[in-house]
Amino acid sequence: MTIELVVLDMAGTTVEEHGAVYEALAEAVTAAGGRPTEADIQRWMGASKREAITRLLAESTGQDPDEATVDAAFADFRARLDKAYRDRPPAPLPGVPEALGRIRAAGVKVALTTGFDREVTTALLATLGWRVAPGAAPAAPVDAADGMDGMDGMVIDAAICVDDVPTGRPAPYMIFRAMEVTGVWDVARVAVAGDTVRDLQAGTNAGARLVAGVLTGKLDAVGLGAERHTHLLPGVADLPDLLGL
Template identity: 75%
Template sequence: MPIELMVLDMAGTTIEEYGAVYEALAESVTAAGGKPSEADIQRWMGAGKREAIQHLLEEHLGHEVEEATVDAAFADFRARLDKAYRDRPAVPLPGVPEALARIRAAGVKVALTTGFDREVTESLLNTLGWDDEVVDAVVCVDDVPAGRPAPYMIFRAMEATGVHDVARVLVAGDTIRDLQAGTNAGAGYVVGVLTGKLDAIGLGAERHTHLLPGVADLPTLLTS
């Protein structure tokens, strides 16, 4: 069935940000009293960052965390991430701009989804120089009631681009939650890309239709 829309994750999927988001997440949770392991952080890859902070703190503190504590930890995360992005700006992953151009030239729409809030997302897009000449829509975690693995960002991307049939939607990402969101949405194509922290074994264990080296390879699916 022809693809009408590709819904792509940002960090680790379409952009290289050198792991800054996960370093900032681990550091902010630790500063707030948590003790997250690398495996703990990996479990929250692709999730909304405020949600991740709250759950990581509650898992390690053993009780519900007050909203003010989560707010403070999230503000600390944002400050750490902002500094990391100023020190080492994000860049497109190799071949991604060319792939996006080919996909859109074929008449397929492209939407980005992210666990970042709108402010962080807009800053990243400005750094990259990506506007509506590069992608058709951008959906952030604060645009929907819940982040991944909920499918809501995918549905919002469909709404924004006028696509009605989820069977004609391709969802791609580098995390387990990206794939879970695609499956929960009922997307016709659920594609894992190996440009993030997970290898083919780790990412391939989750339900998917395709595993590819990266977004640069997505145009090959246009004729499948």
């Protein structure tokens, strides 16, 4: 059965942001009174960042933080992340624009999903120079060069963030929302790839035909491979060959 939609995580999967999101998360939670370990932070990779802050603070203090505390910590996280991105701008991981260009040239849709909110997602896409193709109807095949011009030419079909769904990963809702936006009806025609356990869990929970872990994030083949998956790949750059494109 032909794959019609590829759903990809952003940070660590398609975008190299040098671990800034997790450093900012750890610093913001610590500043709010939490005591997260590296293992604690890794456990919340791929989740909604507000949810991660809430749960990390609860785990540290033994009680749920109030809304004002979470709001302040989340604002601190975003400020730290914004500074980190200004000091060291994110960039596409090697081979990603070329890979996504090949995928879209074959008529397969590409959607990005992220645990960031809409404001951060929009700013990140702008920094990368990536743009969302207009319209939600099925897109005709495009010239591969349109996805191979580096940061200036990358085109995707949808960018779904945690604001768009009732619950973030490992719930499958961002994948379902990507299907809705791109006009893909059959989850058996969807491929999902990501660098975190929650990415793989979301793909499995959605019932995607292909759920691939990529080793461009913090987890190695042992850590990521322990989660249910269909494939493990060095990176998204290897996805077109896997799909036979």
